[in-house]
Amino acid sequence: MKQLTMPIGDDAIRDLKVGDPVLLSGVMITARDAAHKWMIETFVKKTREARGDDLDVYEAIQPLLNGGAIYHCGPVVAGLDSKQYKFVAAGPTTSIREEPYQGDVMRHFKVKAVIGKGGMGAKTLAACGEVPGVYLHAIGGAASLIAQTVSKVVGVYKYDFGVPEAMWVIEVKDFPAVVTMDSHGGSLHAEIEARSKRELDRLLAAML
Numbered sequence: 061m062k063q064l065t066m067p068i069g070d071d072a073i074r075d076l077k078v079g080d081p082v083l084l085s086g087v088m089i090t091a092r093d094a095a096h097k098w099m100i101e102t103f104v105k106k107t108r109e110a111r112g113d114d115l116d117v118y119e120a121i122q123p124l125l126n127g128g129a130i131y132h133c134g135p136v137v138a139g140l141d142s143k144q145y146k147f148v149a150a151g152p153t154t155s156i157r158e159e160p161y162q163g164d165v166m167r168h169f170k171v172k173a174v175i176g177k178g179g180m181g182a183k184t185l186a187a188c189g190e191v192p193g194v195y196l197h198a199i200g201g202a203a204s205l206i207a208q209t210v211s212k213v214v215g216v217y218k219y220d221f222g223v224p225e226a227m228w229v230i231e232v233k234d235f236p237a238v239v240t241m242d243s244h245g246g247s248l249h250a251e252i253e254a255r256s257k258r259e260l261d262r263l264l265a266a267m268l
Contacts, residue, residue: 061236067127068172073192076239078246082196084173084235087214088129089121092153094225095218096161104168117217117227124229125169131198132158132176134224135207145213147230151203152177155195163187175237179249188243195241197248209235 064072066086076082091099101108103118110118136149155162155176162174163183167190174184175196188194198206214229221227240248 064173066129066172068129069127070192073172073194073243076194076242077244078239078242078248080239082237082239084129084175084196084237085233086128087124087229087231088131088173088175088235089124090131090133090135090226090228090230092132092134092225093157094221095227096158096165098218098221099165099168100161104164113217121217121227121229122169125171127170127172129173129175129196130165130171131230132174133228135228136203137213137223137228140223145216145228147207147210147213147228149203150207150210150230152198152200152206154178155180159183166191166193175235179240179247182250185241185245185247185250188241189245192243194239194243195247196237197240198235198237206235209233 062080062082064082064084066088102110102114132153132155133150134153135147138146138148153176155178159181162180163186165171166187170191172191172193173196174193175198177198177200180195184195209232210230211233212231214231217227219226
């Protein structure tokens with residue numbers, strides 16, 4: 061297992077290869093569809109004007125994302141009324157929904173690691189090579205186990221997006237994941253897709 065502590069440096073990222081198991085420690089931010097759309101439209105492409113707390117949130121998350129990680133996660137959170145927040149479940153969300161946004165978000169904020177399940181596409185893989193960064197596959201179906209690695213909920217931004225879509229700032233200790241897209245152009249997801257297509261083509265040809 062390779063230990064990664066956020067913020068993560070370029071050398072540590074370049075040292076990672078597809079298949080490497082890692083343990084992440086430090087502060088990361090959860091972000092799903094609403095948060096990615098907000099980041100792109102407000103600060104990357106600037107197709108909407110910043111309003112409300114947008115600028116304050118941007119200033120708060122920018123240093124956390126620089127060298128940090130985005131976790132595709134819609135957590136189950138206890139203590140909402142008292143604001144004594146505690147993650148009860150923190151399983152990964154399917155990542156491909158963020159493919160239209162992720163590469164640009166990584167470049168703009170200098171995000172080093174994206175965590176989720178199911179993998180991502182060519183745009184994100186290109187950003188991994190440029191930033192540099194990696195895609196880390198978390199364990200699906202282990203939401204309560206992963207929640208145990210969350211030692212502290214530091215805060216929350218964009219709570220108006222709803223609990224699953226809000227940007228939760230969490231401190232983790234030994235968060236387990238596997239590198240499935242690296243900064244050298246390696247993608248386990250693309251490899252499996254290509255292998256599956258070859259096998260499908262072979263089966264279809266045998267039926268003719």
